[in-house]
Amino acid sequence: MKPYIFITRKLPDEVVEGLQDSYEVSMWDKEEMPVPRERLLEEAGKADALLTMLSDRIDEEVLEAGRNLKVVANLAVGYDNIDVPAATQRGIAVCNTPDVLTDTTADLTFALLMAAARRIVEAADYIKGDKWKSWSPLLLAGLDIHHKKIGIVGMGKIGAAVAKRATGFEMDILYHNRSRNMEMEEAVGAQYVSFDELITESDFIVCMTPLTEQTRGMFTRDVFRKMKKTAIFVNAARGPVVDEGALYDALVEGDIAGAGLDVFEKEPISASHPLLKLNNVTAIPHIGSSSIETRMTMMNLCAYNISLVLSEKEPKSLVNKDWKNS
């Protein structure tokens, strides 16, 4: 019997076809809706491999159901949706998609920063809404980007790629991270500072940190209060790193000037979400790595990782290096 792979969302045929010679493959076939929990648990019980989305909660219950499960390949660089220690305990490999999405996600992050600063979305809505009656000196005037100070929280590969883009705008670059990144400091002239210094000094505060127990809720009302009143906060990492109620209050009460948000505490959000009522919020639906080229590459990397694990080879991008030792 061929090993069985379950894919939790509809993927293009060309990704699946490559797997079908060697494996039995099935997938949840609705593009717009995540796989229901019941079905996920049922499939986990049969599968040798799961190809999962960041919107699937792969917790102990799913992993425990996966009696034959050898690998979970997540279509994302982040893996906070997966209980990694529980997978390791059961000898299940967890794979993600680092590197291949770095530049694409940095492009989007910078676009979001620029859109928030120069009010691009608001301006596009303005003209489509037939409001443009005359040119005027301060019509939709935004904030400059060039020569300003950008503070990057979380200087991993994507943070470094954002910093590189900032050099093109001749920005001063501050960063805060668990550890210093000397190579990157030299390459882009970034300066390591404390979190407190970063939030008080920066014109743009860009959050690129993964969601962990240490980073959950780190952007509190107090943090927003310490920022410049002209600051713009950009989050292209994970929603729960921010206390969303605190961000809302900060935006309404003028602690900061605006926000560019690609991620939210509980996704998806609906049009009635309080943050979407604010003119100084530029919001997009978690599309950081979403270029056609990069999403195809990510899907193929997930498929490749699965085939490597199922043929007892080392996967290309492994989260839990100790999965075999347990």
Ligand code: GLV
């Ligand atoms: C997207 O958010 C990812 O983690 O790849």
Ligand code: GLV
């Ligand atoms: C703007 O279009 C200008 O000419 O200043």
